[in-house]
Amino acid sequence: MERHFDEELKSLKSRLLEMAQIGQEMIGLSIRCLAERNAALSEEVFKLEERVNHMEVEIENEILRLLALRQPAAGDLRLLTAILKINNDLERVADQAVNIVERALDLLKQPLLKPLIDIPEMARLAQRMIQNSLDAFIRQDAELANHVCRDDDEVDRLNDRIFDELLGFMTKDPKTVARAVDLILVSRNLERIADHATNICEDVIFIVEGKNIKHHFLDEPQKEAS
């Protein structure tokens, strides 16, 4: 029985990993759709979203089944509830990729505002954060999880820079407004993907170190997490 449960956990973990990989693929496709001005890529993103939605429901049902059947204690319980939350985060990552591709389809109707450099860079960083957050979860690696949290600062920095640059475009030339706002929203979508990776890593650190760092600043004199 115990043995069986280990196998079931392992299967759940590998399904999460697969879902994370689809999420990364969706981010990549949605940014290529935007940067290469290739509308056809959006179809793939929509198809993959349906798959992720199916997977989320299946994984959640399996977690409920295991909670009821195996009645796991302490460590395994914490692992299952973490999988429940990570499952939810990954489904929202896929939602964000769909939002990006919808903005991209809108942007393709208009001439290119500027060659994209920071947004693809931010997307690569977001993909890496998703990959690392899942690796940190599978390997129970708190150090890697902390590394992902630090990557999030870089994403925020890029997000601010993109925002300022696009504000400059809009202020100088009103014809750029609609396109610049779309790009600002794409940048927000990527920021939210990075936030989901950070959420996952907070769960990993919680499990590994047995403490909740999510709101660690509550206990500290300086509010470094604000």
Add this chain to the structure above:
Amino acid sequence: MERHFDEELKSLKSRLLEMAQIGQEMIGLSIRCLAERNAALSEEVFKLEERVNHMEVEIENEILRLLALRQPAAGDLRLLTAILKINNDLERVADQAVNIVERALDLLKQPLLKPLIDIPEMARLAQRMIQNSLDAFIRQDAELANHVCRDDDEVDRLNDRIFDELLGFMTKDPKTVARAVDLILVSRNLERIADHATNICEDVIFIVEGKNIKHHFLDEPQKEAS
């Protein structure tokens, strides 16, 4: 023991309700900070956020304790995992209110762009959705939950209208760009709050009707949920 567990569930539900009420208060304060140009209200929002963060950690720990100690089956298990997810959604609602107040503080440094009408309307709707989603959860009322999902369409409609109006401002007068973008982002924050209420209601319907409507469009020929 069974009796005791009922009391524990009841206590968890009332703590969620309290958290939802704080969330609504934070939405109200953040929009008043913006609409009444009253920076002092932001302090209250930041204070309430710390309280919500504490509550989230406490509720999650209590859920883990109950899962391990009571080893609940079927219905109770589904209830506890729903509480775990709702807890998470409510904490994110509070985050959105903080984002709004940060934008508001930014906007207060500049002259008023226009009197705000649609944004406070959208905020009232978002508050009502949060309240109704929690009521639906406590009373296990699928009809009320469905009503919340319909309110979300109205929020999306308002969000689109605000976006179009502000795009018009920016295109006509570049001096309005920074303020208009800030208002667009506030409107997105409210839209996300409404999404969290919708998530909660999907959980309620899942529990009450024993099925997962989250991705119901997967099974239907028309994609009405796209």
